[in-house]
């Protein structure tokens with residue numbers, strides 16, 4: 198839990214000449230234009246928690262003022278109470294659909310964990326404000342950052358952990374799902390968890406971070422001891438350790454199952470479906486320290502910033518993903534898809550049997566060929582997908598293998614006409630060249646439909 202909502206100050210004018218202009222609240226702007234509260238070390242200059250309107254205004258203004266760097270996104274499913282979930286993408290030439298590796302960073306699966314939204318939003322503002330800094334600039338050349346600061350909007354509006362169906366959305370993801378008391382009436386019953394599945398299924402997220410409070414850990418799959426270690430445990434641990442080290446010496450990196458056992462969390466489905474490195478970052482002040490905006494946000498942000506740059510560097514690192522490259526006709530659309538069944542844990546079904554429920558995960562992302570020479574490089578997750586413990590016949594832990602299913606690559610006209618379909622297998626850290634001659638030959642032929 199966090200403390201009750203304090204009265205708002207809303208001093209948020211930045212120093213004159215700052216790269217970023219944020220809206221003034223209804224109240225009190227200092228006449229000088231100086232930093233409102235010199236104690237705020239945040240990129241926004243804020244000294245208090247945001248409201249939902251503040252988050253939406255901040256994202257809208259970043260996008261409006263930096264149209265080549267920031268693009269607004271709207272997640273497809275409205276919340277149970279009809280609210281819209283919004284985010285932003287940040288990258289150089291952000292509107293080009295150009296195949297950069299993607300770092301997805303989300304806050305507030307739990308609506309009462311306000312610092313998790315603040316951390317996420319401040320990092321977005323930080324990236325934009327410092328986009329001309331050589332280090333940041335290079336990262337934004339190489340990678341795309343997708344930020345959704347408040348994924349459980351209803352929960353945030355009511356300052357409570359659950360969604361408006363009284364579900365803990367971080368128990369509602371389908372892989373390994375169990376009907377725990379707050380896991381929802383069915384796997385994927387919540388629009389909020391389906392939104393995150395959409396987010397990660399429609400882009401090549403090589404790293405996924407979900408921000409929480411209030412313990413000092415960075416967690417990675419699996420969620421249950423019976424599942425056994427993830428195939429990429431070494432890589433997951435390396436990332437989680439690097440992130441934890443930035444938060445401080447008292448932070449630990451470990452498999453989620455060794456912290457506490459549960460099912461249906463975002464990171465488990467995300468890793469086993471996409472093979473993107475998926476972590477839960479929990480921040481908290483040291484034991485005995487009061488939990489305030491000062492201790493949970495102002496005093497934590499500098500470490501969080503370093504931690505997220507670790508995650509972003511990993512997302513951009515070609516050793517941590519795969520690359521598909523080649524030449525295609527200018528203006529063609531390339532699409533990479535994969536569809537497969539996944540399973541919950543076994544549980545008592547309405548017909549009295551105890552068995553898992555299956556669901557289909559479809560990954561589908563695309564790239565636009567914009568260069569006149571048609572050359573492209575597409576950073577993707579490897580085609581080899583880790584075999585999860587949750588199977589049609591129950592929990593089969595300690596899997597070590599990978600499914601060898603390929604990516605299905607289609608080369609299309611902008612109107613969706615498929616001119617060529619090819620299967621691509623590509624392993625971690627590898628590059629593969631695809632031959633799209635048929636697509637090139639037929640792209641401008643009127644008789645090929």
Ligand SMILES: [Zn+2]
Nearest residue numbers: 307310409410
């Ligand atoms: Zn949480």
